[in-house]
Amino acid sequence: MTSKITLFITGASVMILQIIGVRILATQLGTTIAVWSCMIAVTITALAIGYYIGGYYADKGTQQKIRAIFVAGAGITVLLIIPLKEVVFMIGSSLPYGVRATIVSFILFAIPTILLAMTTTYTTRMELNTVAKTGSNSGTLY
Numbered sequence: 001m002t003s004k005i006t007l008f009i010t011g012a013s014v015m016i017l018q019i020i021g022v023r024i025l026a027t028q029l030g031t032t033i034a035v036w037s038c039m040i041a042v043t044i045t046a047l048a049i050g051y052y053i054g055g056y057y058a059d060k061g062t063q064q065k066i067r068a069i070f071v072a073g074a075g076i077t078v079l080l081i082i083p084l085k086e087v088v089f090m091i092g093s094s095l096p097y098g099v100r101a102t103i104v105s106f107i108l109f110a111i112p113t114i115l116l117a118m119t120t121t122y123t124t125r126m127e128l129n130t131v132a133k134t135g136s137n138s139g140t141l142y
Contacts, residue, residue: 050117058125
């Protein structure tokens with residue numbers, strides 16, 4: 001049950017982070033299609049990276065403590081978004097609009113999203129008892 005709750009919360013957190021991310025970007029960049037596109041692209045890229053890294057660590061062995069580190073790391077990096085946003089916006093201020101939106105999105109939101117995605121594949125591996133039931137175990141978790 002703990003795994004299902006963890007996956008529900010981390011999955012919801014990715015969606016919430018994406019929507020809040022657009023609202024944070026809107027303060028400096030507006031809510032154009034380019035901002036939404038950059039945020040979606042960064043989210044999808046970060047999820048792919050996180051799934052890969054999480055799977056890599058899961059193949060080395062699984063422990064509750066490691067999963068907790070992924071979740072706590074995601075939480076800490078989310079808390080850093082607000083204090084860092086002005087500095088990141090200032091650093092990217094001389095870049096063209098589309099590049100700026102992509103870079104700012106990536107710097108602020110990629111790491112927490114990667115850590116949340118790592119939790120997904122790591123948790124899936126934790127719950128696997130046999131290879132023969134991989135599909136049903138994954139389906140139950142998602």
